[in-house]
Amino acid sequence: MAGPHRADKLRHVQDGPYCEQRGVGGMSQIGDDSENVKFIYWDNLTYAPPGSTDPEKWDAGLGAHLYETYLDHCVEAERLGYAGLSMPEHFGPSSLVTHPNIMLAALAARTKRARIISGVNLALLHNPLHLAEQFAMIDVLSGGRLEVGLGRRGDRAAFEHAADLIDGVLNGIDHPVPKADLTPALAPFAQELETARVTVWPRPVQQRVPLWVAAETDGSLATAARRGWNVFTGLNLDPAAGGMSKVSVEEMVTRLHRYFEIGQENGHELSMSNVAASCFTVVADTDMEAAELVRDGFASHVAAAGGHLARLAGASPAEGALETLAKEGDTGVQGVFEAPADSYLRNPFALVGSAETVKAKLDALVSAGFKRFVLLCGGVGNTHEIGWQSATAMARDVAPDLFSAAKSGLDEVAA
Template sequence: MVRSWLFEIFSYPYDPDPANFDPQLCKELYDWKLDSWIAAEEHGFDGVFFSEHHFTPYSISPSPNLLVATLAQRTERIRIGVMANITAFHNPRRLAEEGAMLDHLTGGRLEVGLGRGVDEPEFLREGVRMEETRARFEESVALIQLAWSQPRFTHKGEFYTYDDVSIWPRPLRAELPIWVTALSPQTVSWAARQGFRFTSVFSPTEHMRTIFDGYRAAAAEVGREAQAGDMGVCRNVVIADSEQEARDIAEPAFDALFAAFKEAAVFHDLDNVPAGYEHYQSFFRPFAGEDVSFEALVAIGAICVGTPATVRDQIVSQLETIGCGHFLNWGSFGTLTKEQTLRSYRLFGEHVVPALRALTV
């Protein structure tokens, strides 16, 4: 069985100039997005993952834990989480407290996602040195787990110190599922050794298989057999009634997404990235040019577009190749309208979700 999730970046698509921000348009966007997440439960999705970004209309989800709490009160079954809270932008004690609260507010449906972050413009604006994000990340995750598991805890680290303290509340469940976002081999191996699930986006299907093979090998080194359910792949998805219509709406939508992504995430100088981010020189280089071919991204599997049958077959083939047990549908982006998004989600629920539930990888 493969689980189906919505993944939500939550872009503000109207105007990138902050002077032209329209609060009424933003309110309408929040309203219909919430409707779409509620509909995900009706369409058979297993859960919804939100994201965290700052300083740009690429995402108006700077505090995604608020979205988790909001959606929890309007749904009953689906699991809800963030992919991912960026630890360098938070006090980990606060993240531990919020995670514990959300576990109660969701009735045990919370999925915890944590990441060290990779979007250089955010770190520059926040004044956080990227060279220290891995150390901060690993220390933060350890502190969060300690705070969740111990009635009283002491932590003395490089960045954070607590002496004989408690958090109130602690989580509803004894153990919370932890996901990390990972592309670099070092983070993938670390996640495997910790027993965390992980997801990746944009990489070609064959490369995703190689990434998961590395995860399996690292898990085996610590005596753990990795499962298909340890890994998820995230893809942009657009489904319409015909192949041509799907492509006609998907290509400009992705062009708009790419323009926002390039400004919000890509390193300014790919020949001189911060220490610890060397892996991303090759990953980001195609996005640093003037154009990313829509057809090329479809060919490598980064975009799944077409009729319900076409998209179903594309996704099933990818999951069988990669060997992963979670599919994250990034299906609302760029210029896609409310009507186009809701139709695509409905068709995914009717035609793709049942096929994924029946799939063994």
């Protein structure tokens, strides 16, 4: 008698009030509702003062306040109509989200409706199976609201393999992996195998957890299209070109249409709802005030990162770390410091300026077909307070109608 009774109770948990309360299976994914524009609130959680590089002056109380304030802001962002909440995986004193999945878990507990998006995790810095397990836990904690974002740092083939593995084990794909990927403790179970088939526990709530990858070039977009992955794109900040974008909006749209075609050739229906434009977002009283905030924030982030790298190498940040980086031709560091502030105004993917200027830029991108926007409000180096002011200005001053429509969609899902 114990077996059937336990099974009945389990079905009650899986199909009953608990899942209704947590929204299991009922949350609209970012890629759904192709006709509606959706916004994602993104914050770097920059430790203040911006670009602080002195570990002896670390203020734990200020750090804790920053975390708590960010969580409070995400609750408010959900109320304003942001469809998603996201943060990067950044290192060094310019950001307090070295392990963003910890904060994503906190977001799962504090929010109810918005999608929770890793934006992005650097897959090659982690064991991909461990990442998949963390993602599965967050999906369960959030009631099925997770969307996974992955970015490449390092070898392209290795990244694609890691992303395939994470996608496979989360989404129930019978995904073979090389035997060498398994830990030594598992080797006795696979002595006669060249490959192994893996899964993780817990299992995610969603039947398919959406996966996003950072993609901009023809090659990376083609890779994503063949696998049916969503893409983050558009953050075409080129320090060597004085802060301008690497490609125009028209060129990017052409690349994206090829992404759609390759997806269709491989059995995937992709559209602009599967594309999120990542945009530095600073709204201020005047255009130049906003542009200077972006330039100064970005420069302070590079300075902090340079000091962090110097310490990792055992050197003092005062020993010319930035000068050394600037001399390396492919780092773009020199370009960051030389880029004029108004270059960020000319960048079509940078939602930077007064409310009127930003509205015109946003309208141009929407007219070009973009439907999803990752608003880098607490953009690289900008203080958290400035980021939040921009996030609220986007909802209240720049695009209130679009946010109102998005909020109505969230309310319908909650109902």
